[in-house]
Amino acid sequence: MKRFLAFLVAVGSTVSLSDAQCFVHLQIPGRPYKGCTMNGKLYPLGHIERTENCLRCNCNEAAIQCCSLFFTPVRYDTKNCKVIFSKKRCNYDVVYKDDPSKMCYSNLARVG
Structure with missing residues (x-):
């Protein structure tokens, strides 16, 4: 015990x-x-x-x-950006809604 x-x-x-x-x-x-x-x-x-x-x-x-193994984005431009999860990399990416090939970096904060 x-x-x-x-x-x-x-x-x-x-x-x-x-x-x-x-x-x-x-x-x-x-x-x-x-x-x-x-x-x-x-x-x-x-x-x-x-x-x-x-x-x-x-x-x-x-x-x-x-x-x-990943950290969740909590502070980003929700109007212009969205969060997508990559199971292959075990990570979230914050990308532009109108062009998901481009990353959003301004004011990005992540929480575990």
């Missing part, structure tokens, strides 16, 4: 000190352990560099902890 509590404290510290959005899914006690399940997919024990949903995760017998 002490080990589990230490794990939760460590995870909480990691989440609050990081720039990216993070979350923890605890394993269901008493179930046979085969890895971590997230969105219907089973992940192995250990570090997962990148999931198909652009997350970096760590899986252990107690939980799976994941943080996003």
Whole structure:
């Protein structure tokens, strides 16, 4: 129990000190352990560099902890620009609505 509590404290510290959005899914006690399940997919024990949903995760017998690999734009010219997500690059781009091939850079701020 002490080990589990230490794990939760460590995870909480990691989440609050990081720039990216993070979350923890605890394993269901008493179930046979085969890895971590997230969105219907089973992940192995250990570090997962990148999931198909652009997350970096760590899986252990107690939980799976994941943080996003991308930052969300929050301050940009909403009148002239729009946000699109590139799953290939795991990042949002802010582009001009009338010409999506051009990036909008003025007043761009990103939040993890």
